[in-house]
Amino acid sequence: MRTQVAISGGGPSGLLLSQLLHRKGIDTVVLERKTKDYVLGRIRAGILEVGFVNLMREAGVADRMDKECFAHDGTVISFGETQFNIDFKELTGSNVVVYGQTEVTRDLYEAREAMGGQIVFNTENVTIHGADSDAPHVTYSVDGTDHRIDCDYVAGCDGFHGISRQTIPLSIRKEYEKLYPFGWLGVLSETPPVNDELIYSGSERGFALCSMRNENLSRYYIQCSLSDAPEDWTDDAFWAELKRRIPAEYADKLVTGPSIEKSIAPLRSFVTEPMRWGRLFLCGDAAHIVPPTGAKGLNTAASDIHYLYNGLVQMYETGKSDGIDQYSEKALARIWKAERFSWSTTNLLHRFPDQNAFDLKMQKADVDFLRGNREAQSVFAQNYVGLPY
Ligand code: FAD
Ligand code: DHB
Numbered sequence: 001m002r003t004q005v006a007i008s009g010g011g012p013s014g015l016l017l018s019q020l021l022h023r024k025g026i027d028t029v030v031l032e033r034k035t036k037d038y039v040l041g042r043i044r045a046g047i048l049e050v051g052f053v054n055l056m057r058e059a060g061v062a063d064r065m066d067k068e069c070f071a072h073d074g075t076v077i078s079f080g081e082t083q084f085n086i087d088f089k090e091l092t093g094s095n096v097v098v099y100g101q102t103e104v105t106r107d108l109y110e111a112r113e114a115m116g117g118q119i120v121f122n123t124e125n126v127t128i129h130g131a132d133s134d135a136p137h138v139t140y141s142v143d144g145t146d147h148r149i150d151c152d153y154v155a156g157c158d159g160f161h162g163i164s165r166q167t168i169p170l171s172i173r174k175e176y177e178k179l180y181p182f183g184w185l186g187v188l189s190e191t192p193p194v195n196d197e198l199i200y201s202g203s204e205r206g207f208a209l210c211s212m213r214n215e216n217l218s219r220y221y222i223q224c225s226l227s228d229a230p231e232d233w234t235d236d237a238f239w240a241e242l243k244r245r246i247p248a249e250y251a252d253k254l255v256t257g258p259s260i261e262k263s264i265a266p267l268r269s270f271v272t273e274p275m276r277w278g279r280l281f282l283c284g285d286a287a288h289i290v291p292p293t294g295a296k297g298l299n300t301a302a303s304d305i306h307y308l309y310n311g312l313v314q315m316y317e318t319g320k321s322d323g324i325d326q327y328s329e330k331a332l333a334r335i336w337k338a339e340r341f342s343w344s345t346t347n348l349l350h351r352f353p354d355q356n357a358f359d360l361k362m363q364k365a366d367v368d369f370l371r372g373n374r375e376a377q378s379v380f381a382q383n384y385v386g387l388p389y
Contacts, residue, residue, distance in 0.1 A: 009158030049386030
């Protein structure tokens with residue numbers, strides 16, 4: 001088989017790139033290790049930057065999102081007894097929207113299927129060959145039968161545990177990583193959200209986040225120990241702990257109910273450089289991970305896709321390579337800023353096992369400064385709604 005761009009990974013990065021390129025007449029094949037239902041079953045991000053929304057519009061897949069998403073103009077920050085609102089709209093003129101990653105992925109799968117896009121599920125042993133040559137190819141097997149795709153370029157969109165990043169030799173690849181000594185326990189429940197804005201809450205028992213998907217679907221997170229398993233947490237224990245970590249006015253009106261999903265994610269900061277090796281381009285979680293505080297994971301994947309998509313279109317339409325040549329540099333410049341924001345917001349609101357009394361005072365001083373300083377709020381808001389592409 002031959003295609004122009006072979007894409008490893010059918011998560012949001014791979015699907016969005018495939019859909020955008022298809023509309024410009026550029027042929028792609030997406031290889032996905034799991035089934036479609038498995039990918040759609042993963043509950044992950046919920047907050048989209050305007051840049052992401054615009055990319056979905058450009059991909060022609062925004063109709064349902066535009067109808068069903070909720071615009072969020074600000075957020076509540078709480079820390080101990082301190083509580084305040086950061087007004088994104090007033091400070092930046094922009095907002096974010098609530099629309100779940102599951103819905104984004106569903107819309108992209110539907111659009112790909114409607115346009116006859118090629119997505120191969122249940123792939124095994126995906127291997128990228130000749131990425132540093134002029135004629136790369138990808139091999140894989142499905143149900144024990146081997147296949148080969150010849151292509152012009154390969155997009156590595158196969159997430160943190162994918163094979164694309166490993167294809168770049170260690171002599172070229174440099175990785176930067178920070179692990180955090182805690183995870184997030186997330187619960188999805190068919191209950192009305194406790195507040196119309198998100199609540200990011202630092203408490204002496206650890207961090208908590210109140211988020212949502214729609215008017216009867218709430219998403220809540222609490223900081224947990226890395227040794228915890230979701231089964232260790234009954235629903236009752238989760239709700240009781242969440243209530244202890246958010247301001248009393250919200251705890252009193254929190255509507256609880258059975259969880260319909262419960263999972264734990266470890267927190268990690270990670271970046272690999274460069275994001276291009278020959279004709280292989282890494283995108284999204286394959287190249288970088290942020291801790292979820294600040295909702296940047298999926299949004300950084302979208303900015304990578306923006307740069308790669310434009311670079312590839314320029315190459316196919318004009319033969320000019322500066323877009324793809326600058327891909328790694330441009331993508332990384334934006335990513336490191338999102339890494340900084342996610343790392344600093346994590347540090348601001350979580351309890352660390354080795355924090356001493358001085359560290360706690362520093363954390364409180366940081367929060368107090370943010371509460372009282374419009375410029376500091378403006379910096380937070382600019383980062384939260386998303387830096388320009
Ligand atoms: P992925 O979504 O990981 O997609 C990669 C795809 O590649 C997967 O479908 C995988 O099955 C496939 N794949 C892997 N290996 C292979 C292979 N060898 N061959 C073929 N296919 C392969 N971000 C937020 O902003 N907010 C959140 O609350 C949030 N929660 C998260 C919770 C968890 C548990 C995780 C892991 C991430 C979370 N994120 C969150 C981050 C966000 O979901 C990711 O940034 C986003 O999914 C990145 O999309 P992606 O397409 O690059 O990677
Ligand atoms: C959600 C996740 C986040 O990491 C975040 O900062 C905000 C919202 C969510 O899943 O809704």
